[in-house]
Amino acid sequence: LLPILNYPDPRLRTIAKPVKEVTAEIKTLIADMIETMYDAQGIGLAASQVDQHIQLIVMDLSEDKNSPRVFINPKVTPLVEDKQAYEEGCLSVPDVYDKVERPNKVRIEALDENGEKIDEEVDGLLAVCIQHEMDHLNGVIFVDYLSRLKQTRARDKVRKVIKIREKQGEQ
Numbered sequence: 001l002l003p004i005l006n007y008p009d010p011r012l013r014t015i016a017k018p019v020k021e022v023t024a025e026i027k028t029l030i031a032d033m034i035e036t037m038y039d040a041q042g043i044g045l046a047a048s049q050v051d052q053h054i055q056l057i058v059m060d061l062s063e064d065k066n067s068p069r070v071f072i073n074p075k076v077t078p079l080v081e082d083k084q085a086y087e088e089g090c091l092s093v094p095d096v097y098d099k100v101e102r103p104n105k106v107r108i109e110a111l112d113e114n115g116e117k118i119d120e121e122v123d124g125l126l127a128v129c130i131q132h133e134m135d136h137l138n139g140v141i142f143v144d145y146l147s148r149l150k151q152t153r154a155r156d157k158v159r160k161v162i163k164i165r166e167k168q169g170e171q
């Protein structure tokens with residue numbers, strides 16, 4: 001399992017670099033990220049969150065958690081003006097959930113783990129998730145869209161959750 005960086009860790013603000021070639025170690029990172037995402041009960045994970053600053057996202061929206069998707073060097077383009085609010089969470093901001101508005105239909109252009117082109121128009125949770133993960137690759141965290149007060153509360157909440165996890169880890 002890979003350690004997930006927690007907000008407000010400044011490394012989460014790093015801009016991810018494009019992947020030049022899908023090497024063996026990138027394939028290993030992809031497998032490790034998928035395992036880490038499942039263990040953390042996430043439906044998406046960006047490489048930035050595990051301190052690897054390359055343009056790589058893994059995702060699995062399936063019920064039985066057995067169809068992971070990989071997006072390399074993704075480009076997301078909104079297809080509609082209208083936005084939809086969704087109660088978002090983030091593995092880097094544990095136990096914090098709040099509404100974020102995003103375009104509800106987007107085009108995803110990327111490469112998959114075999115270097116094959118992906119070019120899809122998506123809506124619903126997939127559209128929300130890919131935009132949330134794209135933000136991570138650009139050093140943006142969903143709490144950045146919330147009020148200053150909510151950002152302060154989020155920082156305090158994460159601090160508490162980490163302390164509890166560390167205690168549990170010690171027992």
Ligand SMILES: O=C(O)C[C@@H](Cc1ccccc1)[C@H](O)SCc1ccccc1
Pocket residue numbers: 041042043044045046087088089090091092128129132133136
């Ligand atoms: O990038 C992450 O931190 C994983 C995110 C992905 C996500 C955020 C908002 C909306 C959809 C997906 C989540 O922690 S995965 C946990 C989760 C699962 C279902 C719905 C919302 C959040």
Ligand SMILES: [Zn+2]
Pocket residue numbers: 089090091092132136
């Ligand atoms: Zn996140």
